[in-house]
Amino acid sequence: MKKLSQFGFGTIALLSASSLMIADTADSYALLGFSLGTGQRDFRLNNNFSDSASNNNTTADSNWPGYVGADLAIWKSGAEWGSDPFGDGSGDPTQNVIGNGGADFNPLWMGNANGHSTNARNIISAISGGGGGAIAWMYGGSGGWTIEFIDDDFTFADGPGSISGSQMCIQAINTHEYGHALGLDHSNVRGATMWPSASYGSTGPRSINSDDQAGVQAIYGAQSSSMPFIDEIRGSTAPGGTAIVVGGNYTADRVRLWFNSDVFNNLQSGGDPYKLGSLTSTNGGTQISFTVPTSGIETGGVHVKLDGGGEALSEGHPFELGADPWNKLNLTGPTSANVRTTVNYSFTNATNNVPYKVFYSFSNSGTTVNGHEFDIGGPANEFASGNTGASGSGSASAFLPAAASGITAYIEAVTILSGGAFEDSNMITLVVN
Ligand SMILES: [Zn+2]
Structure with a gap:
C-alpha cells in the first residue's frame, strides 16, 4: 500500500507525493480522493511507544473510562473527528470540547491491538528506524489504513495537558494523521489540524478548526438530522444489570448497541465491536433499555447503531462496566x-x-x-x-x-x-x- 502522507515538523514542511495533487491556490482543505467505507470506522493502538513520556499519564478520566497514557491520547484524537462531543466532551485541558466534526461520521475506538503491519487494519503503532524528518505517516485508502509514529526520532508525550518543548504531542499528531486516514490531504490554512507541519510542544492540532470541519463534511456529508445520539446512561452497568441508554432519533426496533470488545482476533486488530442487537426503543425513540452482557464487553465507549442506509451510527458515550454506584448521578x-x-x-x-x-x-x-x-x-x-x-x-x-x-x-x-x-x-x- 502506498504511503500517502507524512507529517513534518518545524519549518520543514515535508510534502508527501499526494500533496502534488493540490492544484489550486485557494486557502482550504484538500482531499486525498477516498473515503472510508462504513465498515472502517474502527481504530486501535498497538501501544509500543518506547519513551516513558509516552505513557506516564496514569490519571483516569470519567469521560474516557478504561484507558490512560497513549491509549487515552489516541482515543481522544480520533473522537475529535466525531460528529458530536464524546460524552460530555470533557477530558482535554487544552480544548473545550472533544468531538467537533459535524459530519455524517463517527469513529469507533476499539482499544488495543497486539501488533501491526502495513496491511490496512486501522491500527496506529510506533515504529523504530529513522523517518527522514517525518514525525508520523499514514498508509491508507477506502479499505482501511495504518498510521506509524517514528519513535526513534522523537520523544512522544501523552499529555493530557501541555507538552514539553522538547517533545511531540501524541494526541495532536494523531489527530492530524487520522485526518489523513479519513481522506484529507494537507491544508494550506495555517492553524488547521491538516497544516503540513507541527512544532515541538504544540497541542494546537488536537482541536480541528473550521477548515478541517469543512473537509471532513465534504467527504462524509454534513451530519444527518436523523443521526442517533446519546445523552446519558442510567441504571446499573454491572454485568447482568439493567441499564438505559438515553438520547434520541432511535428507531422503534432493530436497534443495536456497539461496545468495546475484550476479544482479540487473529489479525492483531484487537477485535471488532461487541454488537448487542435486536433491541427496541421506548419513550418516543429516546430510550433503549438493555441487560448488560456478562462477558465479551469491556469498559470504553458505547454507540447506537441503527439499520438502514447511511451512517446511522451515533457519537460515542463513555461506558464504564460495573460503574454502579460510582457516578450514579x-x-x-x-x-x-x-x-x-x-x-x-x-x-x-x-x-x-x-x-x-x-x-x-x-x-x-x-x-x-x-x-x-x-x-x-x-x-x-x-x-x-x-x-x-x-x-x-x-x-x-x-x-x-x-x-x-x-x-x-x-x-x-x-x-x-x-x-x-x-x-x-x-x-x-x-x-x-
Ligand atoms: Zn500530514
Whole structure:
C-alpha cells in the first residue's frame, strides 16, 4: 500500500507525493480522493511507544473510562473527528470540547491491538528506524489504513495537558494523521489540524478548526438530522444489570448497541465491536433499555447503531462496566462559560427525597470519604444544596465573577444517604473564559 502522507515538523514542511495533487491556490482543505467505507470506522493502538513520556499519564478520566497514557491520547484524537462531543466532551485541558466534526461520521475506538503491519487494519503503532524528518505517516485508502509514529526520532508525550518543548504531542499528531486516514490531504490554512507541519510542544492540532470541519463534511456529508445520539446512561452497568441508554432519533426496533470488545482476533486488530442487537426503543425513540452482557464487553465507549442506509451510527458515550454506584448521578451543564455569566447545572438519577450538595474544586485528583471515591480533589467548595424530591434530581447555579477568568473548575454532585453512604455524579470540567 502506498504511503500517502507524512507529517513534518518545524519549518520543514515535508510534502508527501499526494500533496502534488493540490492544484489550486485557494486557502482550504484538500482531499486525498477516498473515503472510508462504513465498515472502517474502527481504530486501535498497538501501544509500543518506547519513551516513558509516552505513557506516564496514569490519571483516569470519567469521560474516557478504561484507558490512560497513549491509549487515552489516541482515543481522544480520533473522537475529535466525531460528529458530536464524546460524552460530555470533557477530558482535554487544552480544548473545550472533544468531538467537533459535524459530519455524517463517527469513529469507533476499539482499544488495543497486539501488533501491526502495513496491511490496512486501522491500527496506529510506533515504529523504530529513522523517518527522514517525518514525525508520523499514514498508509491508507477506502479499505482501511495504518498510521506509524517514528519513535526513534522523537520523544512522544501523552499529555493530557501541555507538552514539553522538547517533545511531540501524541494526541495532536494523531489527530492530524487520522485526518489523513479519513481522506484529507494537507491544508494550506495555517492553524488547521491538516497544516503540513507541527512544532515541538504544540497541542494546537488536537482541536480541528473550521477548515478541517469543512473537509471532513465534504467527504462524509454534513451530519444527518436523523443521526442517533446519546445523552446519558442510567441504571446499573454491572454485568447482568439493567441499564438505559438515553438520547434520541432511535428507531422503534432493530436497534443495536456497539461496545468495546475484550476479544482479540487473529489479525492483531484487537477485535471488532461487541454488537448487542435486536433491541427496541421506548419513550418516543429516546430510550433503549438493555441487560448488560456478562462477558465479551469491556469498559470504553458505547454507540447506537441503527439499520438502514447511511451512517446511522451515533457519537460515542463513555461506558464504564460495573460503574454502579460510582457516578450514579447524571450531572449535566456547561463545560465552558464566560465571566460575569451564570452557569446552571442539574442532575438526575439520584435516590428520591434525600439531601444533596453540589461542589466545585480546582483539583480533579480525587477524594475518598467514608470509603467512597469522588472524582474531585480537595478542598471541595459547596455551592448548592437541596433535596432530590420525588424525581431524584437537583440543580445548582453560580455566578462567575470577573476574577474567575482563566480558571478551570471541577464540579461534582453528591447525595447523602443513610449510614454515611453517598451517591456521586460524573465530574464536569468547567473552563472559565
Ligand atoms: Zn500530514
